[in-house]
Amino acid sequence: MAVRSANDIHELIERLLRQGDLRYTTGRRAIVDLLCRVGQPVSISDIESQLPSIPRSSAYRHLVDLQSVGAVRRVAANDDFARFELAEDLTEHHHHLLCTSCGDVIDVAPTPAFEKAVTTMIEQFAEREGFRPFSHSLDIVGHCRECG
Amino acid sequence: MAVRSANDIHELIERLLRQGDLRYTTGRRAIVDLLCRVGQPVSISDIESQLPSIPRSSAYRHLVDLQSVGAVRRVAANDDFARFELAEDLTEHHHHLLCTSCGDVIDVAPTPAFEKAVTTMIEQFAEREGFRPFSHSLDIVGHCRECG
DNA sequence: GTTGTAATGAGACTGAGTCTTGTTCTATGG
DNA sequence: CCATAGAACAAGACTCAGTCTCATTACAAC
Numbered sequence: 001m002a003v004r005s006a007n008d009i010h011e012l013i014e015r016l017l018r019q020g021d022l023r024y025t026t027g028r029r030a031i032v033d034l035l036c037r038v039g040q041p042v043s044i045s046d047i048e049s050q051l052p053s054i055p056r057s058s059a060y061r062h063l064v065d066l067q068s069v070g071a072v073r074r075v076a077a078n079d080d081f082a083r084f085e086l087a088e089d090l091t092e093h094h095h096h097l098l099c100t101s102c103g104d105v106i107d108v109a110p111t112p113a114f115e116k117a118v119t120t121m122i123e124q125f126a127e128r129e130g131f132r133p134f135s136h137s138l139d140i141v142g143h144c145r146e147c148g
Numbered sequence: 149m150a151v152r153s154a155n156d157i158h159e160l161i162e163r164l165l166r167q168g169d170l171r172y173t174t175g176r177r178a179i180v181d182l183l184c185r186v187g188q189p190v191s192i193s194d195i196e197s198q199l200p201s202i203p204r205s206s207a208y209r210h211l212v213d214l215q216s217v218g219a220v221r222r223v224a225a226n227d228d229f230a231r232f233e234l235a236e237d238l239t240e241h242h243h244h245l246l247c248t249s250c251g252d253v254i255d256v257a258p259t260p261a262f263e264k265a266v267t268t269m270i271e272q273f274a275e276r277e278g279f280r281p282f283s284h285s286l287d288i289v290g291h292c293r294e295c296g
Numbered sequence: 297g298t299t300g301t302a303a304t305g306a307g308a309c310t311g312a313g314t315c316t317t318g319t320t321c322t323a324t325g326g
Numbered sequence: 327c328c329a330t331a332g333a334a335c336a337a338g339a340c341t342c343a344g345t346c347t348c349a350t351t352a353c354a355a356c
Contacts, residue, residue, distance in 0.1 A: 023322080025334065044312075055336055060313065065334095076224035080344085081312075097279050108273050117265035122288055125256050130293030131245050138286045140270055145278030171353080173303065192343075203305055208344065213303095228313085229343075297356105304351070314341075321334070326327105 006036045009090050016069040027054055028062045032071070032086070041075040041083035041096070041105040078141060079103040088135075095138040101147035110138070154184045157238050164217040175202055176210045180219070180234070189223040189231035189244070189253040226289060227251040236283075243286040249295035258286070 004012070013032055014024040022028075030051050035042060047059050054062075063084050066072035071090065075083040078098040083105055088094070093115070097106040110118075122133050152160070161180055162172040178199050183190060190198075195207050202210075211232050214220035219238065223231040226246040231253055236242070241263070245254040258266075270281050 021333085023333070025321090027335075055338095056312095057314085057337075058335060061335085064314095076226075078224075080230075082228075097273060097277060097281075099279075100282070106277060106279070108277065111269050111272065114265045114269040117262045118286070121259055121262040124259065125245060125288065126290075129245060129254060129256065131247075131254070131288070131290055132296070133245075133288050133290040134248070135290075136286060136288045138266070138284060140273065140279070140281050140284045142274075142279055142281040142283075148280065169302085171302070173352090175304075203307095204343090205306075205345080206304060209304085212345095299356090300354095302351105302353075304349105306349095307347090309346070310342105310344085312341105312343095314339105316339080317337090319335080319337105321332105323332090324330090326329085 004090065006033070009036055009086065012090055013066070013069075013071045016071050017065075020065075020069040022065055022069065027058055028066065030054060031059065031062050031066070035072070035084065035086050040107050041077065041085040043077075043081045043083045045081070075105065077103060077105050078139075095140065097140045097142065097144065099144035099147055100141055101143050104144055106144065108140075152238065154181070157184055157234065160238055161214070161217075161219045164219050165213070168213075168217040170213055170217065175206055176214065178202060179207065179210050179214070183220070183232065183234050188255050189225065189233040191225075191229045191231045193229070223253065225251060225253050226287075243288065245288045245290065245292065247292035247295055248289055249291050252292055254292065256288075 010024070010029065010032065017024050017028070031047065031054070034047060034050055038046070044056065044059060047054065048056060051059070063072060067074060070087055072084050073087045075085055075096065077083050078100055081103070092109060094107045094109045097108055118136060118138075122136060125131055126133050158172070158177065158180065165172050165176070179195065179202070182195060182198055186194070192204065192207060195202065196204060199207070211220060215222060218235055220232050221235050223233055223244065225231050226248050229251070240257060242255045242257045245256055247254075266284060266286075270284060273279055274281050
């Protein structure tokens with residue numbers, strides 16, 4: 001799903017951090033690396049098991065920092081564990097398949113026809129409700145291939 | 149947004165509970181009443197303030213019971229408080245406007261054109277990913293009228 | 297009534313996520 | 327090179343939404 005190379009992403013995130021007077025340190029880079037590699041939303045326990053050298057408190061702090069500069073986005077999954085992924089500006093707009101059995105989250109890219117329909121509809125809501133939309137996300141709930 | 153009258157909803161929920169060998173007691177009814185009245189997702193603190201006679205532990209238990217028979221659905225909002233609403237079977241299919249400023253959740257009914265586009269796209273994903281879809285939800289993130 | 301089961305209230309408990317504190321890096325400047 | 331100031335960090339205490347336990351109460355069936 002990566003539209004840019006990992007190198008590009010690192011460079012972009014470094015710039016984003018610098019704009020916020022933050023450094024792109026080893027710990028932050030390790031987390032971004034993981035997010036690039038996995039290519040789908042990652043939970044804190046994923047981070048703990050993949051990057052055991054990073055303490056939980058640091059992982060949370062890094063994620064908050066990365067969010068604050070717009071490099072990372074928090075994803076609300078179906079279980080009650082927060083998950084994190086690279087911001088869409090760095091990858092591409094996509095939606096999520098949520099498995100209610102194993103909790104897994106799978107990224108999927110929408111078709112242009114669908115996104116056009118969404119945009120049209122959102123404009124209607126915005127008009128009617130006086131709502132100013134920033135972004136949208138579609139979650140498809142069901143069972144993944146493994147869970148049948 | 150109510151497609152059925154509150155009376156109908158109570159009757160349906162009573163039947164759902166009975167099928168699960170559960171009774172439609174005063175506490176459960178009070179919560180369902182609140183969900184009908186408010187007509188949008190409600191948080192635990194909303195329930196506490198609107199129904200002070202129901203202890204928190206009971207409110208949570210009632211919500212779990214109501215969920216287990218399919219009368220109520222848990223909604224993941226943008227803040228990290230769970231919210232609850234009547235299941236779509238009892239009301240009508242709808243989506244959510246999430247305000248990132250005040251945390252409010254507003255129900256909106258999708259246009260038929262949009263739902264057709266969603267269905268088509270979901271079928272494609274299901275095919276491609278071996279995913280068995282049960283339901284979907286679209287969240288539109290932004291600022292509500294009050295928050296500008 | 298009696299009796300078995302569901303429902304309830306009160307409060308202890310759990311654990312994801314946050315905050316605090318003291319320490320270690322690192323970028324700059326003399 | 328060293329000094330030093332601010333950022334980053336590790337460790338662990340802390341918070342509080344949500345869950346669990348258990349003793350008590352309501353209810354349905356006989």
